[in-house]
Amino acid sequence: MILFLLLIFLPIGVSAGRYYLRGDGRGNWQTADRSSAGLLPPASANPHALIRVFAARTVRWRSIFAVHTWIVVKEKGATTYSRYDYTAWGDPVRSNGFPPDGRWFGALPETVVAVDGARAEALIPKIRAVIENYKFRAYGDYSAWPGPNSNTFVQAALDAVPELRAVLPPTAIGKDFPYSGRWAGITASGTGLYASLSGYLGMTIGWVEGVEINFLGAVLGLDIRRPALKLPGIGRLGVAAGA
Numbered sequence: 001m002i003l004f005l006l007l008i009f010l011p012i013g014v015s016a017g018r019y020y021l022r023g024d025g026r027g028n029w030q031t032a033d034r035s036s037a038g039l040l041p042p043a044s045a046n047p048h049a050l051i052r053v054f055a056a057r058t059v060r061w062r063s064i065f066a067v068h069t070w071i072v073v074k075e076k077g078a079t080t081y082s083r084y085d086y087t088a089w090g091d092p093v094r095s096n097g098f099p100p101d102g103r104w105f106g107a108l109p110e111t112v113v114a115v116d117g118a119r120a121e122a123l124i125p126k127i128r129a130v131i132e133n134y135k136f137r138a139y140g141d142y143s144a145w146p147g148p149n150s151n152t153f154v155q156a157a158l159d160a161v162p163e164l165r166a167v168l169p170p171t172a173i174g175k176d177f178p179y180s181g182r183w184a185g186i187t188a189s190g191t192g193l194y195a196s197l198s199g200y201l202g203m204t205i206g207w208v209e210g211v212e213i214n215f216l217g218a219v220l221g222l223d224i225r226r227p228a229l230k231l232p233g234i235g236r237l238g239v240a241a242g243a
Contacts, residue, residue, distance in 0.1 A: 015233030086153035146199030147177025
């Protein structure tokens with residue numbers, strides 16, 4: 001138990017120390033940079049279908065623990081991208097509120113999922129169906145912890161397309177919230193099992209998902225398929241998730 005708690009709280013302590021010693025360099029969140037990070041070409045210059053999931057550290061002290069994730073899609077031949085976020089203000093499902101690859105209040109995003117061409121074209125309708133029918137879409141449904149939050153929303157979309165074989169980073173707090181109402185079952189990839197106690201405690205074991213223990217939203221785990229440690233507050237240490 002002592003070892004387990006050390007593995008949970010020591011990485012968070014390292015992340016907290018880094019934050020308090022260096023800050024996040026973003027200044028006032030209300031005036032922070034939200035411009036394009038240059039991760040996507042102009043939509044009009046790219047005729048192919050596209051799916052992206054981006055993640056960036058959240059604002060202020062919350063960046064110690066968590067990232068915010070969002071979805072970007074573009075159909076074949078479309079001249080604009082569609083970005084979808086789940087936020088704490090207004091109607092939580094927000095469409096095109098920010099540049100598709102924009103900095104999240106100054107934080108540079110990283111690519112979690114990247115699919116292009118015919119494969120993306122085939123999977124986009126599944127993603128749009130989840131977005132259009134997501135049940136936590138009313139004002140006040142958003143809950144930063146344990147969920148449903150932005151990461152719960154994106155996880156629901158990824159679960160609808162197991163062909164992606166995609167896994168959100170361990171710092172995506174809220175991804176393990178049981179949005180479907182089921183507390184246990186087979187993982188969306190079909191390669192493992194999961195159990196979750198309302199997002200506060202849980203465990204996932206699967207070939208795609210790896211081994212993950214969720215303790216109060218913090219995820220500790222091991223990825224065997226793409227060898228890496230999953231540490232709360234820090235993220236993956238090892239082979240990149242998209243490698």
